[in-house]
Amino acid sequence: MALEEGDASGEDSFGSAARDYLGRGRTAAGRRMGVSEDQDNLMGWLFVAPNVFVFSTFLLGPVLFAFYVSFQEWSILRNAGEFIGIENYLTVLQPLPVTTNGLNLSVFTNPTENLFWYSLKNTFVYAIGTVPLQILGGLAVALMLDKRVRAKKAYRAAYFMPVMLSGAASAVMWRWFLSADGVINSFLRPIGLAHNWAGDPATALGGVMLMAVWGGIGSNMIFFLAGLQNIPEELYEAARIDGASRWHLFRHVTWPNLGNTNFFVIVMAVISAFQVFGIALVFSEGGPYYATTTTVLLIYQRAFDEGLMGEGAAMAFILFLIIFVFSYYQYRHQRSGEVEY
Structure with missing residues (x-):
């Protein structure tokens, strides 16, 4: 039982060390390419932004508008309620x-x-x-x-x-x-x-x-x-x-x-x-x-x-x-x- 716990803690420490090593390597690679941590975060947001925009415009927007219409006596001809x-x-x-x-x-x-x-x-x-x-x-x-x-x-x-x-x-x-x-x-x-x-x-x-x-x-x-x-x-x-x-x-x-x-x-x-x-x-x-x-x-x-x-x-x-x-x-x-x- 002690051996199994030791193996488990060893695997956890190994995984933590591996993640730290990969994180340091990623940061070093970014510095070599002239990309700071803030710029790296900004690039991530820029990649996500098109999906967020499409989701908000074509999915979330109509849902919120329909919720608003549910409290209205809405006329589709006048587009008002x-x-x-x-x-x-x-x-x-x-x-x-x-x-x-x-x-x-x-x-x-x-x-x-x-x-x-x-x-x-x-x-x-x-x-x-x-x-x-x-x-x-x-x-x-x-x-x-x-x-x-x-x-x-x-x-x-x-x-x-x-x-x-x-x-x-x-x-x-x-x-x-x-x-x-x-x-x-x-x-x-x-x-x-x-x-x-x-x-x-x-x-x-x-x-x-x-x-x-x-x-x-x-x-x-x-x-x-x-x-x-x-x-x-x-x-x-x-x-x-x-x-x-x-x-x-x-x-x-x-x-x-x-x-x-x-x-x-x-x-x-x-x-x-x-x-x-x-x-x-x-x-x-x-x-x-x-x-x-x-x-x-x-x-x-x-x-x-x-x-x-x-x-x-x-x-x-x-x-x-x-x-x-x-x-x-x-x-x-x-x-x-x-x-x-």
Whole structure:
């Protein structure tokens, strides 16, 4: 134990000495080229400045302006608005699911009562139904293709093919598959199971979810493959020497060391699910009877179709708050279980 502590302290001192040596060498090189420390810092800021300018102009600026619009009764024609405080937020949220008289769950089942809560319910159902399948499917495919299999590159290309298709093209294709006269019903009709999957409010959202899972497995596969290839082979060899089975290798070596990859994939998949827009718009424009109206689609319709820019901006920031809270707690969870080797 003392030897291990001595080795660790020796490695730390060696690393510190190496960093000091490299720092002195960098400073000496800068002096030889006539670059002072202040000038070196200035050069760093100059390299960063274009990215900061683009981020502030095209990303941060519009976000702050949308936050300002959320407190306005904004007219897109006059490009001006009247300050109304939090009235847009109250209009979007009322009636609340929880009142002084108890629960009011009808806001989640009746789109005419509050379309925002109804669309948020659709978005949660979509996320719960797609994110686990996208992640588990991507991980399963990555584990299969990480081994020595024939035609590995062809399989990777085949699974990644849906990612290269645009959302609009995928939605048109799947709407044709799931329509009353579509390809799927041509196989189901002889056994009496034909159904207008895309035109029925009970199954339309399921069709959008099926399309999302089909397209999301390929992108997650790429991330998991990158994570698997960064796991040291020595860990597997040591576990095999100790008699670990395939399940133990996955449970105690693969899964813990995919922590950073899991965090990235889960957060990005959830954010993508809560921001689903294009495929829902092209697939059925939010119908039939609001069955595929997601929150972002409702924001688009409220702001640009109905001209209620303030309400649309208020919905956007409520959705942002939901995504931010999830991402923050997922980050805290990931930090607490981080693996070092």
